[in-house]
Amino acid sequence: MLNENIVSLLIPCYNGEQFVERCLINVLEQEYAQYIELILVNDGSTDKTEEIIFQLQKRLDNELWRFCYIKQENQGVGSAMNAALKEVSGEYLTSLDIDDLMTKDCISKKVSWLKANPSYALVRSNGYFLFPNQEKRLFYAEDYKASEDVFLDILNGRIYNRAGSYMIRTKKFLEKIPSREIYPSRYGQNLQLLLPAAYQNEGGYISSPLMMYYIHSESMTHQEDKSGEKRWNYTYGFQDIYMHVIEEICKENQKSSIYEKMIKATFSRQRMELAIELKDKNLCKRAYKELKDTKLQTEQDRIRMYMFVSPIKGIILRIIRKLGEK
Template sequence: MLNKDIVSLIIPCYNGEQFVERCMRNILEQDYVNNIEMILINDGSTDKTEEIIFQMKDILDQKLWKFCYIYQKNQGVGAAMNAALKKVTGEFLTSLDIDDLMMPNSISERVKWLKRNPSYALVRTNGYFLFPDKVKKLFYPEDYQASPDIFQDILNGKIYNWAGTYMIRTEKWLERCPSREIYPSKYGQNLQLLLPAAYGNRGGYIRFPLMMYYIHGESMTHQKDEYGEKRLNNTYGFQDIYMHVIKEICKENQKLSMYEKMIIATFSRRRIELAIELNDKNLCKRAYKELQDTKLQTEQDRIRMYMFVSPIKGIFLRIIRKLREKQQEMF
């Protein structure tokens, strides 16, 4: 039995001494604080994370509807989420990365939206990227038009899936994941919550920003080759998550095959863009071959690839396309 009006907020943490106090105070500043079930999982931190948590435990117990603290030996964020999901009792479910922040009305606004729209399984919000130089940038422009078919948009890579922007109806997730377990991956856990809730359901969108996603500068200090390799591995890691989750929730072979092709196409396009950024023609060719195998490539994809690996041919294809478009306008 889920507790009505309660929001279960999951926060996994590993060696987060730099952020954990700020994060907990951010939760205490929520105007919905008395209805928050906060589940904080310490995944075997070796710094002062636990000491800081214990220093704040009394006020967390006092202010929150419930504070649940879990310590486990380091097993990774996926295992941490699985431990937390066993403790969830709220009508609504969300999560937050330890280094990000929510606006004081973030949780209450999402709850109100879901209550006003009972036919929707989840809602997402706009937010800010916060860069090391303190510059803020909206996730989505103010005139962004959101589609309720959130499942297709996630598969096509059209939307962000940051923790802290989503809230789902717990029952909708449990319908697809009654074991309360997700596919554990070092590449993240947000998709394993979102895709099952979104499958066959509608998702809403709140236009104003309700969270800040911190962009840390340390990754940019790596050597270019090392940084590029990490980003390339990330594309395959996230693709693996998509594939595992889809196989778990979709039992129709024809649909499953279509979704798998969409996923490969999405990440092949990302690898093409990464190849162009890294000036790696071989990677671009391999990624385009992956895209071709799905049979979902477009003329624009072809031109994009050739403009990089063979600019003369790319220009020729672009001219041919423009001539064809002019012919169509004439008739």
């Protein structure tokens, strides 16, 4: 039995001493704090993360509805989320990365929206990317028109799955994942919460930016992975996670093969864009072939590929398309 009005907030953490105090104070300062069930999983941190948590434990115990602290050996964020899911008892479910922040009304606004729209399984919000130079950029433009079909938007790579930017009705997640076990990957945990809840349900959108997603200079992908090999492999890793979730939640659904093609097309496009960034024509051709195999490629995809591997042919294709639009 889920506890009415309670929000279960899941925070996995590994070596987060630089951010953990800020994050926990952020939770305590939520307008909705007295109805928050905070489930914090220390995934084998070797720094001062636990010491800082213990310094704040009295406040967390007194000011939140419930504070649950779990410590485990380092097994990755997927495993940490599985440990947290076993403890979830709230009507609503959300998560947050240890280095990100929510506005003080983030949780209260999402709860209010879901209460006002009982037929919706989840709600998303806008947010900010915050860069090392303090530049802020919205996730979505102010005139962004959100679709209620969050499931297809995720499969087609049209929305962000940032922790802190969504809230779901716990029962909608548990209807699809009664085991409370997601694929124990070291990434992709947010989509594994969102996809089951979004499947065959509608999702809402709040245009106000209610969280900040921090981009850290020391962990920016381009600096860590100049060859692109790690990012290339990640796309296949994420593709595998998507496929696993679809297999889990779309049993006996004839559309599952269509969904799988959408996923392959989405990640093939990502690989094609990465190949263009890396200036690798062979990789670009390979990615486009994978996209073409799904039969979901568009004329724009074809032009995009040829503008890189054979610019003259790309220009000709663009001219033909424009003539055809007249």
